[in-house]
Amino acid sequence: MPELDIQGEIAKVIAQLNAAVTNIGLYTAAHPQVGQYVEKTHSLLAGMLRERPEVTIMLVGNDLVAEGHPLPSDSAYVANFSRILRRKSVERLTFVAGLPREELQGFIQDLAASDAASIKTTPSIKLGKVELRVKQAGESRGWVGGDDTPIEVLEELAALTANELDQLKDVYLRIKTHKQIDVKGVDEMVKRFIKGFREEVNPLSLLASLKSSHEYTFTHVVNVGILTMAQAESVGFTGEHLHAIGVASFLHDIGKIFVPEEIMNKKGKLSEEERMIIETHTTKGARYLMGTEGIPKLAVLASLEHHLKYDGSGYPSIKGGWTPNIASQMISIADVFDAMRSRRSYQEPQPMSKIESVLRAGAGRAFNPKLIENFFKLIRM
Numbered sequence: 001m002p003e004l005d006i007q008g009e010i011a012k013v014i015a016q017l018n019a020a021v022t023n024i025g026l027y028t029a030a031h032p033q034v035g036q037y038v039e040k041t042h043s044l045l046a047g048m049l050r051e052r053p054e055v056t057i058m059l060v061g062n063d064l065v066a067e068g069h070p071l072p073s074d075s076a077y078v079a080n081f082s083r084i085l086r087r088k089s090v091e092r093l094t095f096v097a098g099l100p101r102e103e104l105q106g107f108i109q110d111l112a113a114s115d116a117a118s119i120k121t122t123p124s125i126k127l128g129k130v131e132l133r134v135k136q137a138g139e140s141r142g143w144v145g146g147d148d149t150p151i152e153v154l155e156e157l158a159a160l161t162a163n164e165l166d167q168l169k170d171v172y173l174r175i176k177t178h179k180q181i182d183v184k185g186v187d188e189m190v191k192r193f194i195k196g197f198r199e200e201v202n203p204l205s206l207l208a209s210l211k212s213s214h215e216y217t218f219t220h221v222v223n224v225g226i227l228t229m230a231q232a233e234s235v236g237f238t239g240e241h242l243h244a245i246g247v248a249s250f251l252h253d254i255g256k257i258f259v260p261e262e263i264m265n266k267k268g269k270l271s272e273e274e275r276m277i278i279e280t281h282t283t284k285g286a287r288y289l290m291g292t293e294g295i296p297k298l299a300v301l302a303s304l305e306h307h308l309k310y311d312g313s314g315y316p317s318i319k320g321g322w323t324p325n326i327a328s329q330m331i332s333i334a335d336v337f338d339a340m341r342s343r344r345s346y347q348e349p350q351p352m353s354k355i356e357s358v359l360r361a362g363a364g365r366a367f368n369p370k371l372i373e374n375f376f377k378l379i380r381m
């Protein structure tokens, strides 16, 4: 089933679920009208579950994300279903293949029951919170960069990523010189990083330390990749979705290869014209990725959207109250964090306290507040 169809299918499931819950409120669970909605929901879900082992819906902030795709927040039934889930403190809902009709009926009845009534995970309907799976380390770790970098952190970085960094550098060099993406190379890289997360270290300890401002673009994409995948993993993305988010984060700034280096590395203030040229890295990157075979659609979207803010402002300007994809939302947090903590030709690394206050102040406008909260839990601040 193509990705876009999945989004549409889940939207239909939610519409039916919503109708079932509302009708239980109006009549009773035994009313034939309710039975019809349960039946319809069940057959839609069964159809989807024939092609995949699970279907997951997550509540991230005010957004409903189904199988990795945000659902339109202006739709009344999506908004209503978000409210129902929030009321029941369910942030993550997974339907498993083989879901029996009776189990679904029970779940719908629980959803419709009074606010205080609890709702439980059943064999084919798993409920949960969107929460961190990062283990709390006994000792706190410093963050890489600045003068207070603990030696052991650097050693850990060297051990875990020296190889990965070299390979990614290779991939990047090829992109830069031949304007050609080694899709397999990027895929491999993402797989290695995902494996690295099993070690459950603080993602901050994996960040590449900046050697010179020349390496900035390269180091930056690695860091944004690490911080984005760590976020994605922690909110519950797995498998192909986590992988696509990884690829998207590594390629988010790919459009910069079309911006002259003298503008990219300019010391001092940019002119209005130069700023506009830099801003085109979003649209140029998206167009370039769109024409590259084997690149997930999500990477095209993330390249386009990563400088768009949560409230739809930012660039490129997109009309009609556009909300960036959840992957782009995570990338933009990682992006701003890494840009502020890095030494640039025009800027010294910012103190952690300043970075934190900038990000927190942007929660709700520039950034998804739920993701900001999650991010600081993730890097243990």
Ligand SMILES: [Fe+2]
Pocket (backbone or CB within 6 Å): 252, 253, 281, 306, 307
């Ligand atoms: Fe960018």
Ligand SMILES: [Fe+2]
Pocket (backbone or CB within 6 Å): 220, 224, 252, 253, 335
């Ligand atoms: Fe960036």
